[in-house]
Amino acid sequence: MNKLRQELVALHAELVRYNLVAWTAGNVSARIPGEDLFLIKPSGVSYDDLSAESMVLCDLDGKLVEGELSPSSDTAAHAYVYRAMPEVGGVVHTHSTYATAWAARDEPIPCVLTAMADEFGGEIPVGPFALIGNDDIGKGIVATLSGHRSPAVLMRNHGVFSIGKDARAAVKAAVMCEDVARTVHIARAGGPLVPIAPGDIDALYDRYQNVYGQR
Numbered sequence: 001m002n003k004l005r006q007e008l009v010a011l012h013a014e015l016v017r018y019n020l021v022a023w024t025a026g027n028v029s030a031r032i033p034g035e036d037l038f039l040i041k042p043s044g045v046s047y048d049d050l051s052a053e054s055m056v057l058c059d060l061d062g063k064l065v066e067g068e069l070s071p072s073s074d075t076a077a078h079a080y081v082y083r084a085m086p087e088v089g090g091v092v093h094t095h096s097t098y099a100t101a102w103a104a105r106d107e108p109i110p111c112v113l114t115a116m117a118d119e120f121g122g123e124i125p126v127g128p129f130a131l132i133g134n135d136d137i138g139k140g141i142v143a144t145l146s147g148h149r150s151p152a153v154l155m156r157n158h159g160v161f162s163i164g165k166d167a168r169a170a171v172k173a174a175v176m177c178e179d180v181a182r183t184v185h186i187a188r189a190g191g192p193l194v195p196i197a198p199g200d201i202d203a204l205y206d207r208y209q210n211v212y213g214q215r
Helices: 002-017 075-084 097-104 114-120 136-145 167-190 198-210
Strands: 027-031 037-040 056-059 064-066 090-094 152-155 159-164
Touching: 002 027, 002 037, 002 167, 027 075, 027 167, 037 075, 056 075, 075 090, 075 136, 075 159, 090 167, 097 152, 097 159, 097 167, 114 167, 114 198, 136 152, 136 159, 152 167, 159 167
Parallel strands: none
Antiparallel strands: 027 037, 027 090, 037 056, 056 064, 090 159, 152 159
């Protein structure tokens, strides 16, 4: 588990490196393989002060199991996702600027880039508004992403939540979500967007998910 704790510290640093978070906002969590437990960032702690020991261990009800610090205020949402989606091994939350701007407009990001088709398999959807502190956000994430190829959702008036087979995959989805949100925003400012045909989206998604990279 200590290796996973160290990995979480490094992944939180990636959120800072890609300018996805400000101050102490945002968090990454990781499911403990084979156990009904997950690690998550402590609440209100500076990214510079994070350590392997500071990561908080919780059960799938979001209750503290181990750690001296209080878990993230988003813990209940992460816990709900892990309970409802056993295939998910990592969850990320950010308020990254461009993606959150789409969330503030209650507007999904349309699939007009091959990079979006590759990573998200279509548009990045918007989930419902929900207050922080209980599992309503988690319910919205699950309801929106269930049956959807996108690993990211824009929660209305709030920000981005992304999921993955592990925490690293979830962080990648958050990075890519902000990248395409920025590009599509700039493109739309210059004129009408040109959609990609559904069949081409399917072909691009299949190639990227099953052929691209090293095997």
